Amino acid sequence: MGVLAASRLSFAYGSDPVLDDVTVEVAHRDVVGILGPNGSGKTTLLKLLAGSLTPASGCVTLDGRALDKIPRRELARRVAVVPQETHLAFDYTVLEIALMGRYPWLGAFEIEGPSDLAAAADALDATGTAPFARRAFPTLSGGEKQRVIIASALAQLDDRAAPDPHQRDTHRVLLLDEPTASLDLRYQLEIGALVGRLRRDRDVTIVLSSHDLRLVGSVCSSLILLSHGRVLATGPTRELLTPEIIGELYEVRADLAAPLLP
């Protein structure tokens, strides 16, 4: 049984069907890439996996438990989402944003303690953003911003403060929605490297959606191919990342797709 599993999911925005009969499974410490053209339902699938959206039919389970049965805070301690872009209404500092990830670990009026600060510092270190800790978020570059949000998600998943040792054994999932979509090549490579490091150094399962075939090729161990709201194929990356399959996914000729593949 996978860490995160979706069974026969379907979802619609109003009368607009987006996903139909989607079944996926994510294994522990896997890095799964969701590929598909715009409108194929990648972001919706990610939101359903995160529990932000409720499926019209089907269900999502985390370690075998249905998401809607898991209390909000507990779910937040185990599943973190990095959206494509973050627009802040006010000028928070990098450290403050990292600390916001500690919300599910704190009581209503509890102030961040040493373990929370350590978790945030750790996360900033892991993403190489510790030098910016006191800088205001809007002053950062696109790649730096994305790394800070990833740091916030890592701080969110950091379970050093969990009182219950059993909790420490539960699996953590990091979901990234098109993490390199709006970034320059340099930052794309940075994020790619970061995801690779996380995969290697941390006990976390990663699911990311992307258009970036190079990123997906370099860090993902398995893929989910979505087309028009349905699963076209799932399996190991090396098997699926071929010109023919990618061509079919994006509805282009295989020879056009070939140069893009690693």
Added chain:
Amino acid sequence: MMMARRPLLALAICLAIVVALTAQTPANGQRIISLVPAATEMLFAIGAGPEVVGVSSFDTYPPEVATRTRVGALVDPDYERILTLRPTLVVVYGSQTDLVERLGRSRIPVFSYRHVGLPDVTTTIRELGARVGRMTEANALASAIEAKLADVRRRVSGLPRPKTMLVFSREVGALRGIYASGGIGFLHDLLVTAGATDVFADVMRQNVQVSSEQLLARAPEVILELWPSKGWSAARETQERAAWRQLPAVPAVRANRILMLADDKLTIPGPRVGEVAQALADALHGTAR
């Protein structure tokens, strides 16, 4: 040409027009519009009532004004309606410079009304009387008013003159937005005539917005409140008296010398000022003699 061929039709049409035009013109040919309630009262009091064809939105006295056309008031005079009535004289507020200018361009005579003090009432009556050709009646009225005021002064002359605050407007049920008479203006003059000392006599304005600080600092011995008659009842009076109990430190509140009068005529500087002076004197010194 068609008219020439049908002389009877032409005549009938002309007659109809003439009848329509003259149908509502009173005997002496004057058509007066008054935007100022006090002036309306004056016109009726000197017998020019039949010549008044238009009144302001706020006119209520005398009862005959109900049959006259309403033409707006200080901030919203209905210029078109005024023109339709074909006035020979329009009485306006001195501050309505815009309207005066427009009427001037239409060559409509204007009587500009400004009142400050009590003497201006009788002066205005006389001026209006001259303007509408009723000098005799105007003089008689003015003299009667002056006599009445003198009479009131005489009756209160020996009596003590309490430090009084004359409130002519206040927020309903609360001690906020209190407006009292200042040291000039007809309300002040009436207060003095009625035998009281004005607590704001030294403030050279017609209206004073009284803050709670000023209320306590001036410490009036008597508070005289003038309320409009609309909506007034025993229940309202109880409510308004209760409002004053918020500041029991004021001498007038402590001594329970809060006088409330509800009558629209109290704040109109018109022909009934003599009655108003009497009413104030009665309230201040007790109904007597």
Added chain:
Amino acid sequence: MTDALRPETHPSQPRPHGPSPPHLLRAPLTRGLPIVALSFVALVASVGLAPFVGSTSLSFTRVFATHVPFGDNVDAQIFLLARLPRAVAAALVGASLASAGVVFQSLLQNPLATPYTLGISAGASLGAMLAITFGAAFPLAGVAAASLVGAFLAVLVVYALARARQHGLSTTVLLLSGVTLNAFFSALILFVQYLSDFTSTYRALRWLMGDLDVAGYAPILAALPFLIVAFAAFIWLARPLNLLSLGADAAGTRGLDVHRTQRVAFFSASIATGAAVSIGGPIGFIGIIVPHLVRLMVGADHRLVLPVSAFLGGAFLVTCDTVGRTVFAPLELPVGIITALVGGPFFLWMLLKRR
């Protein structure tokens, strides 16, 4: 999986390794506590000092002379019954409007939002206009109560409109509902003014300019329950509002109950605004100047911004009111004019300042 993707470390970015620098391990929140304390002192000082200033010159020895019976001590009466309640009212109104401003800006994700953006002051003004114009004919409860009712009516309408389309409170729909309500109620207000006589119109205009001369503690006590509820909610809201700034989705994935937070924020800030307006009329600019300045001083953490805005908002309004009632003594300049005179140049400065 090729190593070709691992970038060379940029020379200006040291490769992070080893323990974090110690300064990182001090919580940002504690650095702001001195400012909170200072702003509280400013508030208390302003309320304490304001009664000593005024258009009537007082003998302060006489004010505090306990041997003189209160009924005969005009100086003490003025100090304790006229000036002190006024200072307290100004402090409460200023604190409410400033903190409600912070909450609305957070709820609407926009630093230009004010407590009046969603139409609450339009509702309060309509209630007040109706009471002022027709109050004598229908003496129900008075202007303050009527404005409170009007405010709450506006709140309910906006909420109903915003909820009509979907389950949560979308900021766009909220904003549109508020703008719609503002326009509609403003039209009604003009209509009421058209129907009213000159005195009522003047009185209504005067109400719109703000008036903190409460003449006793009763109006304050009447509004106090609402303010207490609102401020309690603000304390609870401080951290959730931080998360909300990341966006509703991002806040939700961090474990925040976004719908509940939005509801609490909307209603508590509306209650605070409605109560403040019922005491002193729709005084402008505090709800936007103070939060903006406070964020420049303490950063964006609502756990600092909310209390400091409340305290400084109160102190600011006490100061404005004191200026208004002394600078042209014995005439009083309405406090809303003072805040507008400060607010105009402030906006100009904001506009010209480069970020």
